[in-house]
Amino acid sequence: MVPMTAIEVRGLRKSYGAHAAVAGIDLSVATGEVFALLGPNGAGKTTTVEILEGHRRRNGGSVRVLGADPGDAGRAWRARIGIVAQNAADSGDLTVEEAVRHLAGMYPRPRPVAEVIDLVGLAEHRRQRVGTLSGGQRRRVDVALGIVGRPELVFLDEPTTGFDPAARRQFWQLIRTLSAEGATILLTTHYLDEAEALADRLVVVARGTVVAEGTPATLGGRATAEATVTWRDATGTRTERTADPDGLLRRLAAAADADLSTLTVTRPTLEDTYLALIGENR
Known part of the structure; x- marks a missing residue:
């Protein structure tokens, strides 16, 4: 049976000396959910994601990702996740097709290479060396490498940095495709329109703690906030702020x-x- 929760975090802590980068975060991400993690630079987002990926050790708290502790999960577990990091490894001497094919060979049931390249919009550049691509195109290669293994859970850390508006919208459709196929997505982004367009739920992190959680429509009381x-x-x-806009309209x-x-x-x-949320916690 597929577990109902893909990620379960309780009391997560990570310190560097006297500095608490993560100071007791709780998270729960349902299987198949698109979940956005928002917050200013230095809030603890990347540290949290790296712990969930198994790339960084925590100082405290419990973490379960796809049913395992990422701190000691093995190779079979890693084959079930896909990662698009902020600073991905460079494959500059390889063509796009070679880079994707090389990584595909490391997974038990990868997507077809041509399909992946087409999904990220690089079909016309498949024989071009990665090192000669533009910044946005190289970011698309990062995304291709992150999804080629047909992961159950995809970590996307600022995935559309360097994308032009049209490329961002194309990427959004890719996320919707992955979600429709059943993948769980954990997304960090500074683009709030991106979070609003894609996320089923989101949390805002500031100073290493969660300050708000909800859907894009209800976060921080948006749905019941006064209307202008x-x-x-x-x-x-004339302008009037009111908690009862229907009454004013009548x-x-x-x-x-x-x-x-x-x-x-x-x-x-x-x-x-x-x-407003991060301002209260600066």
């Missing part, structure tokens, strides 16, 4: 001088909420 209503009437442009509809064609209703964006 703006409209024009005989006196000019009153405006009954008002003789309210120009409803100019009316807008907005709630805090994910960016507004995120900045």
Whole structure:
């Protein structure tokens, strides 16, 4: 049976001398979920991800990833995960096709090489040496190497850095494809529109602790936050903040001088909420 939880973390701690990079993080990521980990630089995101990947030792807490402790998991466990790190290893002397084929040979049931190259949008560059590609194209190679093993769990650490807008949207579709196939995705990103478009749930980390958790729509009370209503009437442009925008709209509809064609209703964006959350913890 497939476990219901792909990642389970309780009280995770990691210190470097007197500095606590991770100070008691709890996380739970369901199997098949797209989960985003947000936070400013230095918040502890990368350290946390490296511990989950088995690349860094923790000082305290319990961690289970795909049912195993990544601190002592073996080769079979590693074949079940895919990693796209911030600073991936360079394969500059190999062609795109050679690099992907080489890594594919290390997995028991890899995706077809041509399929992977096409998924990341590099079909036209498959015979080009990786070292001659642009920064964004090389980042796509990193993504190809991270998914070629058909992983059950994919770690994506700032995967779209260097992508142009069109490439980012193409990458988003790739994430949706992987998710539809049943893969669990853990994503770190500074692009809040990316987190909002892709994540089923997300957490915000600051100073090594979780300060908020929820869906993109509900994080930090977004769904129930006061709305800002703006409209024009005989006196000019009017703005009102209210917890009951429906009631205000009904009153405006009954008002003789309210120009409803100019009316807008907005709630805090994910960016507004995120900045408020990390601002409280700086």
